[in-house]
Amino acid sequence: MADRFGEPLPDALFERLTIVGVGLIGSSLLRVARQRNLARTLVAVDASEAVCTRVREIGIADEVTSDARDGVRGSDLVILCTPVGVIANVARDIAQHLTANAILSDVGSVKGAVVAGIQPHLPASVHFIPAHPVAGTEYSGPDSGFSTLFVDRWCILTPPEGTDAQAIEKFQAFWSEAGSNVEIMTPSHHDLVLAITSHVPHLIAYNIVGTAADLEEVTQSEVIKFSAGGFRDFTRIAASDPTMWRDIFLNIRDAVLEMLGRFNEDLAALQRMIRWGDGQGLFDLFTRTRAIRRSIIAQGQETQAPDFGRRSAPPDQ
Amino acid sequence: MADRFGEPLPDALFERLTIVGVGLIGSSLLRVARQRNLARTLVAVDASEAVCTRVREIGIADEVTSDARDGVRGSDLVILCTPVGVIANVARDIAQHLTANAILSDVGSVKGAVVAGIQPHLPASVHFIPAHPVAGTEYSGPDSGFSTLFVDRWCILTPPEGTDAQAIEKFQAFWSEAGSNVEIMTPSHHDLVLAITSHVPHLIAYNIVGTAADLEEVTQSEVIKFSAGGFRDFTRIAASDPTMWRDIFLNIRDAVLEMLGRFNEDLAALQRMIRWGDGQGLFDLFTRTRAIRRSIIAQGQETQAPDFGRRSAPPDQ
Numbered sequence: 001m002a003d004r005f006g007e008p009l010p011d012a013l014f015e016r017l018t019i020v021g022v023g024l025i026g027s028s029l030l031r032v033a034r035q036r037n038l039a040r041t042l043v044a045v046d047a048s049e050a051v052c053t054r055v056r057e058i059g060i061a062d063e064v065t066s067d068a069r070d071g072v073r074g075s076d077l078v079i080l081c082t083p084v085g086v087i088a089n090v091a092r093d094i095a096q097h098l099t100a101n102a103i104l105s106d107v108g109s110v111k112g113a114v115v116a117g118i119q120p121h122l123p124a125s126v127h128f129i130p131a132h133p134v135a136g137t138e139y140s141g142p143d144s145g146f147s148t149l150f151v152d153r154w155c156i157l158t159p160p161e162g163t164d165a166q167a168i169e170k171f172q173a174f175w176s177e178a179g180s181n182v183e184i185m186t187p188s189h190h191d192l193v194l195a196i197t198s199h200v201p202h203l204i205a206y207n208i209v210g211t212a213a214d215l216e217e218v219t220q221s222e223v224i225k226f227s228a229g230g231f232r233d234f235t236r237i238a239a240s241d242p243t244m245w246r247d248i249f250l251n252i253r254d255a256v257l258e259m260l261g262r263f264n265e266d267l268a269a270l271q272r273m274i275r276w277g278d279g280q281g282l283f284d285l286f287t288r289t290r291a292i293r294r295s296i297i298a299q300g301q302e303t304q305a306p307d308f309g310r311r312s313a314p315p316d317q
Numbered sequence: 318m319a320d321r322f323g324e325p326l327p328d329a330l331f332e333r334l335t336i337v338g339v340g341l342i343g344s345s346l347l348r349v350a351r352q353r354n355l356a357r358t359l360v361a362v363d364a365s366e367a368v369c370t371r372v373r374e375i376g377i378a379d380e381v382t383s384d385a386r387d388g389v390r391g392s393d394l395v396i397l398c399t400p401v402g403v404i405a406n407v408a409r410d411i412a413q414h415l416t417a418n419a420i421l422s423d424v425g426s427v428k429g430a431v432v433a434g435i436q437p438h439l440p441a442s443v444h445f446i447p448a449h450p451v452a453g454t455e456y457s458g459p460d461s462g463f464s465t466l467f468v469d470r471w472c473i474l475t476p477p478e479g480t481d482a483q484a485i486e487k488f489q490a491f492w493s494e495a496g497s498n499v500e501i502m503t504p505s506h507h508d509l510v511l512a513i514t515s516h517v518p519h520l521i522a523y524n525i526v527g528t529a530a531d532l533e534e535v536t537q538s539e540v541i542k543f544s545a546g547g548f549r550d551f552t553r554i555a556a557s558d559p560t561m562w563r564d565i566f567l568n569i570r571d572a573v574l575e576m577l578g579r580f581n582e583d584l585a586a587l588q589r590m591i592r593w594g595d596g597q598g599l600f601d602l603f604t605r606t607r608a609i610r611r612s613i614i615a616q617g618q619e620t621q622a623p624d625f626g627r628r629s630a631p632p633d634q
Contacts (some may be wrong), residue, residue, distance in 0.1 A: 109546075134546045137623035138610075144623070154542050183542070193535050196528070198546025203587065204521055205547070209606040211513070211576075211583045218510050224612050225471050225500070229426075229451045229515025230522070230554045232619045235610035237547045242603035249591050249599055259528075260588055264581075266528045270520065271577055274566050282566055286559035289526040293455075293552035295541050302549045306454035306461070308625035 005036070005151070005179060013174055014039040018075040020068055020090055022046045022055050023241070024136060025107045026081030027145030030060040032178045035147045045071035046142075047082075054142050069097045077174070079131075080106040085247030088117030100125040103171050107133055109194060109244075111158045111187035113251040119160060127167035132156045132190065133180060134198070140241040151179030152300050158187045188255075195255040200263055202245060203256065205234040322353070322468070322496060330491055331356040335392040337385055337407055339363045339372050340558070341453060342424045343398030344462030347377040349495045352464045362388035363459075364399075371459050386414045394491070396448075397423040402564030405434030417442040420488050424450055426511060426561075428475045428504035430568040436477060444484035447475045449507065450497060451515070457558040468496030469617050475504045505572075512572040517580055519562060520573065522551040 017039035019026045026044070033039050044061035045068050046052050052064050065071045072078045072094045080087050087106050098104060104126050108114045115130055122128055135153035137144065155175040159168050172182045185193070212223045212231065223231065249256060273281040296302045303309050334356035336343045343361070350356050361378035362385050363369050369381050382388045389395045389411045397404050404423050415421060421443050425431045432447055439445055452470035454461065472492040476485050489499045502510070529540045529548065540548065566573060590598040613619045620626050 134543045139623050193539050197543040197548040201547035207584045211580045222510050226451045226514040227613050227618050230518035231514040238606040239610040242600050246599040263528045267524045279563050282563045283559050289555040293556040296544050301544050303627050306456050310620050
């Protein structure tokens with residue numbers, strides 16, 4: 001796992017890093033920042049007093065506060081890790097309290113709506129570099145984070161045109177040191193790409209789990225018992241944080257509806273193949289999809305261990 | 318993993334076990350039968366000479382032949398592990414060569430069509446007990462099997478009315494010794510249950526992977542890079558054996574179309590929630606689905622390790 005990790009940096013990359021919202025991503029950033037010396041001082045901000053208390057207990061930050069304005073003061077890097085629905089509000093709230101030349105970023109899974117909600121409210125002296133690390137697990141909260149979450153994953157940056165090149169470079173270094181590959185694209189292209197690689201997959205996972213729960217002919221207990229037939233795979237992402245995902249779907253409507261339209265068209269064609277017994281059509285699709293997984297494994301984005309390496313499939317021959 | 322495994326049986330449960338079709342399931346059965354002494358002599362039959370050669374090399378059977386009629390002669394247990402599309406043909410081919418009082422079974426993911434295709438052709442002296450072990454990985458072939466594949470998984474039996482009770486009991490013992498829990502139901506109920514827990518999940522996984530491969534606005538390379546956003550989860554079951562899954566969908570049309578209809582209705586409602594910004598509706602669904610995963614984990618059908626325990630999520634805090 002530590003293949004991309006070298007020695008921690010001799011000098012901290014940033015003086016003072018503030019993380020606003022200490023969930024899975026925020027707490028993972030604090031952990032890797034400490035481990036790799038990415039900032040001299042780590043500040044954690046969370047609106048929930050319970051989360052602040054827990055962050056103090058596990059000791060992953062130097063300073064902890066529930067007051068975002070206080071927390072960002074003097075920081076040369078501020079990363080908003082709240083659910084997408086409140087990122088813009090928080091940004092507007094802290095805008096006038098940011099230090100000149102600070103980098104302001106976020107980790108939201110939606111970029112178009114977030115950028116539109118933040119950019120007009122920022123002082124010109126702040127470097128705004130939206131980001132989206134494509135990494136996560138189905139768990140949430142400050143205890144669920146870990147320092148290697150970003151290793152070998154991709155982080156997408158969507159800096160507005162005219163953003164200071166040195167600031168971008170320094171922020172790219174931050175993510176590289178956290179273990180990530182970095183790619184730059186526009187917010188609208190980001191939203192299309194993520195609609196198909198993340199948002200629609202979550203949507204149909206939530207949907208099928210809901211469908212299964214509502215059946216009358218098949219009991220809930222049967223769904224659970226026989227879930228190893230494939231269903232249980234979908235329950236993982238359908239166990240992700242409900243607030244986070246509600247906010248994503250409310251803020252990325254057009255891209256998701258566009259990709260969902262494609263999915264539905266293709267599903268109708270597939271349904272027709274089954275109804276009319278088109279074995280060749282089914283076989284061709286099922287062969288094509290196999291190749292894509294091979295590429296994902298070859299590019300280090302997936303394990304080749306059978307069954308994701310779940311405990312049920314140890315190689316023991 | 319060996320929690321349900323005790324000592325191997327002192328006396329073999331069956332005299333002679335013939336496995337027809339040595340893929341993931343067939344080769345796993347041979348391995349566990351050897352390890353647990355479930356049959357004195359193990360016979361492997363496969364229509365492919367290449368598979369027969371490989372089975373001889375890895376030494377998981379006492380006898381290996383490509384001639385099914387030869388292979389089943391004298392066996393008191395015969396299990397057909399071929400793709401669903403050829404099970405009935407194989408059964409008809411061997412029917413008159415089966416020993417009196419032999420148990421004939423299969424492992425097909427479809428029960429209604431398979432039972433209808435086999436039952437009328439069997440001699441009255443044979444005990445026909447169709448089975449479906451709900452277990453597997455995305456890999457196929459004789460090298461992909463392992464002896465613990467069935468541990469803590471469910472095996473569904475669908476014996477026709479009037480089947481000899483002692484034969485059922487002995488065959489249940491076989492699956493219990495292989496590590497499985499056993500449940501008995503009718504073929505048509507089996508097909509409904511599996512349509513929602515296995516067939517429709519596979520169908521929509523194949524479908525979204527196909528949709529992603531066909532996009533123009535998003536490149537294949539982007540789909541692969543950013544697949545950790547959720548998409549890659551679907552590629553696992555969409556990498557399953559194309560022949561096996563073609564046959565399943567051709568043989569279980571009605572149950573799959575019924576469940577797919579429910580899925581589509583629910584997806585239309587979800588799509589509408591997104592279009593109209595119904596945050597409460599989204600939140601309620603996303604909360605409900607979380608609970609189902611918790612039950613699946615609690616009942617030992619899934620790991621609670623984050624991200625399926627993939628190498629990308631070690632706990633290191």
